[in-house]
Amino acid sequence: MSDRKSSGGAFLIAAFAMIPLLPVASCVSEGHAGGAAAKATGTETTSQPTHATYSCGPRGTLTVDNFRTSVKLVDPEGESVDLPASPATQQSRYGETPYALVLDGKEALYMKSGKEPVTCNR
Numbered sequence: 001m002s003d004r005k006s007s008g009g010a011f012l013i014a015a016f017a018m019i020p021l022l023p024v025a026s027c028v029s030e031g032h033a034g035g036a037a038a039k040a041t042g043t044e045t046t047s048q049p050t051h052a053t054y055s056c057g058p059r060g061t062l063t064v065d066n067f068r069t070s071v072k073l074v075d076p077e078g079e080s081v082d083l084p085a086s087p088a089t090q091q092s093r094y095g096e097t098p099y100a101l102v103l104d105g106k107e108a109l110y111m112k113s114g115k116e117p118v119t120c121n122r
Contacts, residue, residue, distance in 0.1 A: 048091070054108045054120030062110055062120045064101070070094065071101060075110060076118065 054062040060076035070084045071094045083094035083101055094101045098113030111117040 048103055052108075052122050054122045056110075056118050056120040059118055062108055062118075064103070064108065066103075073101060073110075075112070076120075 048066050050066055052064050052066070054064065056062055056076045062076055063074040065072040068085075068091050069088065070082060072080070072082050074080050081099050083096050083099055085091065086093050086095040086100070092103045094103075100109075100111040102109040106122045108120045108122070109117060110120060
């Protein structure tokens with residue numbers, strides 16, 4: 001079980017390290033990921049509710065009000081944050097220094113600079 005936590009922590013650290021690359025990633029051609037992008041377009045917008053509460057385990061909860069081009073969230077520490085889509089055409093990645101949020105199905109990855117990233121589930 002500790003191996004799983006260890007690899008999960010490595011994933012979160014890697015994901016957090018990639019935040020500065022989000023704008024660059026939006027410049028990549030969709031040719032290679034076209035099928036996945038088309039599939040995500042059909043399901044991703046419908047799979048993210050307008051209002052959701054995610055359990056972050058012992059850290060608490062993350063509440064997200066999703067307006068598609070932006071989100072308003074209350075993080076596990078009780079801080080209220082408004083984040084724009086990043087890049088602006090996204091409906092699953094939101095961020096503004098020092099925060100980032102990635103929504104994927106029923107999972108939310110929340111990152112705040114200087115803090116350990118947290119994965120939450122609804």
